[in-house]
Amino acid sequence: MDNKNCFHCGKEYTAKEEIQFDEKSFCCVGCQTVYEIFSRNDLTCYYDFQSAPGATPQEIKGKYDFLDDEKILSKLLEFQENNTHIVSLYIPHIHCSSCIWILENLQKLQKGISTSQVNFTQKKVRITYNSEITSLKEIVYLISSIGYEPYISLENYETGKKVVDRSLIYKLGIAFFCFGNIMLLSFPEYFEVDEFWIEKYKPFFRWLIFFLSLPSFFYSASGYYVSAYKSIKSKMLNIDIPIALGIIVMFVRSVIDIVFDFGQGFFDSLTGLVFFMLLGKLFQQKTYDFLSFERDYKSYFPIAVTKINPNGQEEPCQIYKIEKGDRLLIRNQELIPVDGILISPKTSLDYSFVTGEAVPIEKKSGDKVFAGGKQIGGVIEMEVLFSVSQSYLTQLWSNDVFQKKVDQKHKSITDMMSQYFTPALLLLAFGSLIFWLFINAYMAFNVFTAVLIVACPCALALTAPFTLGNVLRIMGNNKLYLKNAQVIEQMAKVDTIVFDKTGTITSSLKSNIEFIGDDLLDDEVMRIKSIIRNSNHPLSRKLYDFLPESSLTEVFHYEEIIGKGMIATIGKDTFKIGSLALLDKPEGSEENKTTKVHVEMNSVYKGYFEFNHQYREGLHELFQQLHSNQYETIILSGDNDGEKEYLKSILPKNTNLIFNQKPEQKLQFIERLQKQGKNVMMVGDGLNDAGALAQSNIGIAISENVNVFSPACDGIMDATQFQKLFHFIHYSKNAMKIIYMSFGLSLLYNAVGLAFALTGKLSPLFAAIIMPMSAITIVSFVTVLSKVYGKKVRI
Template identity: 60%
Template sequence: MNTTQCYHCGNDCDTTTIVFDKKSFCCNGCKTVYEIFSENELTCYYDLQQNPGAVPKEIKGKYDFLDNETIIEKLLEFNDGDTQIINLYIPHIHCSSCIWVLENLHKLHKSITTSQVNFPKKTVRITYKSSQISLKEIVLLISSIGYEPYISLEDYEVGKKQVDRSLLYKLGIAGFSFGNVMFLSFPEYFEVSEFWLEQYKHIFRWMMFAFSLPVVLYAGSDYFISAYKGLRSKILNIDIPIALGISVLFIRSTIEIIFDLGTGFFDSLTGLVFFLLLGKFFQQRTYNYLSFERDYKSYFPIAVTRITSKGKEESTQIYNVEKGDRLLIRNQELIPVDGILINGDAQIDYSFVTGEAEPVAKKSGDKLFAGGKQLSGIIEMEVLKSVEQSYLTQLWSNDVFKKDKSSSFKTITDTISKNFTIAVLSIAFIATAFWLFIDNSKALNVFTAVLIIACPCAIALAAPFTLGNMLRIFGKKKFYLKNATVIEQLAETDAIVFDKTGTLTTHKENTINYFGSKLNHIEKSILKSSLRSSNHPLSRNLYHFFESEETITITNFQEHIGKGLEANHQETLVKIGSSSFVKNACEPGNLDTSVHISFNNQYKGKFVFKNAYRQGVSKVFKELNEYNLSVVSGDNEGEKVYLEKYLPQKTKLLFNQKPADKLNYVAQLQKENHKVIMIGDGLNDAGALAQSNVGIALSENINVFSPACDGILDASQFNQIGSFIKASKKAVQIIKYCFLLSLLYNIVGLYFAVTGQLQPVIAAILMPLSSISIVIFTTIATNLVGKKLK
């Protein structure tokens, strides 16, 4: 009897078939979901996957607990008045159409701003306007279309997925079946004719068939699913040859025992799947051992200013911040923890979190959330939660504000393995066709042996293990990269642009001299208090120059990027910055690095800085002499003579560069087909860091967080920049050596496979051994490279 499949969920329409829009549905729930998608022009959902949906369940009253504000507050990741963010675990996420519809929730309700799916974790992060739609309404909405979230009420937090042990179960079943099939195959191996042929031959063969069924249908199911998805998407992925080999072995073996043509290849089949899964298990364990998540708690250089019980300010690593601590947040600083605003006028930019750049005003007593950036002067806050390093990692990689530089970057694995599957399938079919004419008894053996021996697992493992281990090694050396792709991009660069102030120079060793009218005690306090709010290296240096002065309350603080700052204390207006900003005129012939000051538009004088360059600046530039080198600075040409003396002659020097000029210069280099590294301090360089192919922010224990960059380098490791770039190039070389080893292995293996001399079970054993050898080689090679980094 023919049954009709539901257009939405794919289930059989047994007794009830609802026809709508010339399509069949198994229930009113599925029909309603289709109507919702149709009304909102989301029917492309069905183009991405056939029958992708689930049957919506009756959930009336199930989520009434989401009317409780106390529970909602515990569940939310972010809550700032009108904007809220929730991260929900959706067990039903399983395919591309699920991702597509969940990332288009804004089309179902205009109050949903954005929704981002994390497919491996099966979560969706939803940003929405809480004044227009509630969390309960959102949960009911996504439940009504078949994506009901799992929310645990036991501990008032979003439910987390249990540890996935499916690979371990599959490995156990495959190993158990392989052992039993090998045992049942012994009579064939030893040719025990009388006992075997007369009584138990058929029983043993059908028992081998029975043991092979769970191996093919369960243990090896992932390979079939991956191959099917690849074919449906018209992509020849690396699992297609494996799935084809398993299918051919099973079908051929089943035909042989049905028609009593032989014992089949069940031992080779179960052995193949077992050793494939064993290799995958080894890979998973090795990944965990390498720990690709860098240990930010131990090495992250970002610090924060903590106010002690005696009122003194101290710089401390953020992981030392505890509940109840009092923090000082300056202009342009990131708020690292959730807390309560105590003092100051807060204008918080939450664009790092929500994607919306509109500043949010906060007053004393209001809650502040981690990830916001203070835009107006200085504030003090009390910590409610200790810092979560994982949150900063998430913020750094947040797709809301970063430009995906890797989208157009083709990795080495993509490049080399592009035609691998086509080549393997071609060899398999040509060799099989040849043996069908020469000796058809060997044709199947040759076909399966080729598919097994040429398994691309070794190629697939080379890059992840090499680059993952390099990420870990770089992290130990205080160089933190966002992801493994940055290493490959770093290796391909041919131009480097350095910022000067705060990058080539260090504020810790600068000398400062004052030239101008004498400053009284009040003026010094106003200066110190105004500088206290700024994070510019010159501001921080000058702030410490007035260390003995008292701080007082300032108002109307404004910092003009690339120019200077201004603030008020009662009736006094202070301006601090460049000559053009303070005096509205440039000083002709003066090439010193200086900071000018005025009170109530009456010019007082200037502080002249004698720049102290970092140790090893000349050494770094000599090591990088083969690159197109540039130094861009917002300062005047006062340091030009020094730089020309100590830097390579071909180094291009640009002064009086505004932030936009730096960005445009990087863009111009890229138009000339250069791959650019931008190295800056993350303050006035954010645009250039984002524009470059690889942006590296130098950190000197100030709490300036730059998600625009691709890497953060501790200032103490500045003289190792050349070594890090060389190590990146060597990492890519290691990957190429792995590909070469894999190619040699495949050539030797294919020779025996094509000539019919290789048994599938031997190939199934050799294949994971090749993968393991690649992993061992990459681990040893990258560790040797790491040891050369000081």
């Protein structure tokens, strides 16, 4: 009876079990049902990415009834606000592009699901859904019905335990056992001992060696066969193909040798090859794990939130020092860094950073507020429920909604190398095999295998990610926190740097302030301080610190207009605090152009606060360094040009100074620069500059003791490191040099190794030993060089 394969899952079945539907064959009703679901929802292109990619759905009726329990549900959900719920589910069956495609199109299968994003490496899907339309239980049943049943363990959610994949360790252990014992049993053959008992039992020892090699060949090396098979099936040649081919050729050749008594075969080399290849893979895995750990640990954003101490005083506190029970002050446009309880009477929160929907959500006193919400309106107070989740903030920062389309040339270099390297390697290997068959058939297979192994571009593939990961870590240690490794290459290409003025090249901590106008009453000063307490703008923070301590009053209505100022109501009085544009007065009416914050009460002009800015330490030296290295520098400010002459006197002559720019004008200016072919870096304070930071090729937000977290930026730099900006840029250029030098070193290793392999002077075993050594050499090389180049950053 002929066996057939299921159209959906690929499982083999007999003709008796066959179910025909829509001119296609299925092994069971479950697979047919899944196909029907896809067909009804116009999702049959699921099968275009890979043939038979699905899994047979299991019977799970009643299995997930516990998801109706609100207490359990609250532990599983990442985010729960009104009708918007977010959950991450672990899906063990995720294995190919078809899985990604169908799981990211769940909204077509189930009403109420708005988005679903797959993390392929972690085999997780993050689902955002409307709890009024659907439930987590319904979603779990849906994805289970299409063959993607999630693994839900409350123990994992409560204790944070992670399932550790130890398969590589097991394979390495078995490979080492086989390799060690085969080497031991092969000693008489190595030394060509001719004693009677050895000659008598030689066939026995050879067959024993053969059986010892089977676990290593079939189990330990299985990953290479699977990878090579999938690569060929997808018509993309990867670096595992020559490795798998070399292992199979050695095994077949060794079996032929002992069957026909040509010799002992190459089982020692074969098992040694598998062991050292797996050792290299383990080294690479540990390297990536180390970088990931360093990134997670060092990626604390240099931002602070205002904490109210037991005495009622406000003090800046770094976010990772926030503890349960602390009382926090959140101003307008600040991000809530932790989950907590709202103490203030009411507020509105924007959760677009989390959900992608910019619809303000009303909250009242006693309601729970979630990390990631942005405060809209006046200042609020909240009590902390949990300490800050750094990984959650990093996740927000890396949300796809805020990702830029950056050039990823370093990736394409590696991919291009692998793309052309593998076919060239296979051609060279088969060419050398044919050549040596005419000279020495015994040596031909040795040469063939050695060529396949020694030229493996593993070190080549390791170069770029390890270099950039190491540089990312070093920059983090020096308080420049970049979003991802791709930003480093983009930074290396920068030729134009645009600086904001207030809060960027000026310090928000130091300033001489003087009030000019009618004398303010103590009550008026108290109310002005109460209003500006709500704002996060650098000038507001300076003015708040400048005004004398006083009891604060409640602000009933507060509105902040970006680039202009604040309008607020206290009692029956309406205040306008900001620029002349907010007061509907022309900018030209100012006699002495300096940075000013004007005050108007009930349409009566009271006067203005005049600021004499304190510029950041090292500003002159930084601009001189940038000028000397051919960078175009521009100051793009929303302030008036009152300090233009002073800036001209301290900055290089070719520095372009542009003032009176609204936030949208800054964005348009950067866009014009990019159309001229410029690679633009924008350095701003992360508040009024959000649009410009997002538009630029790379946006860096300067952070002082204010929560200026902005998903639009590519990096956050501690204000104390401002004078090191040139060194950071120069370091990114050196990082790219390291990558190119590492590529050269890897190619040199391959060239030398191939020269010996092609001439028959390199055994497969020795090739297997030096292959992981090349990866260690590359990693050591980039580590040393990145640290050497990184010394200047620590000045």
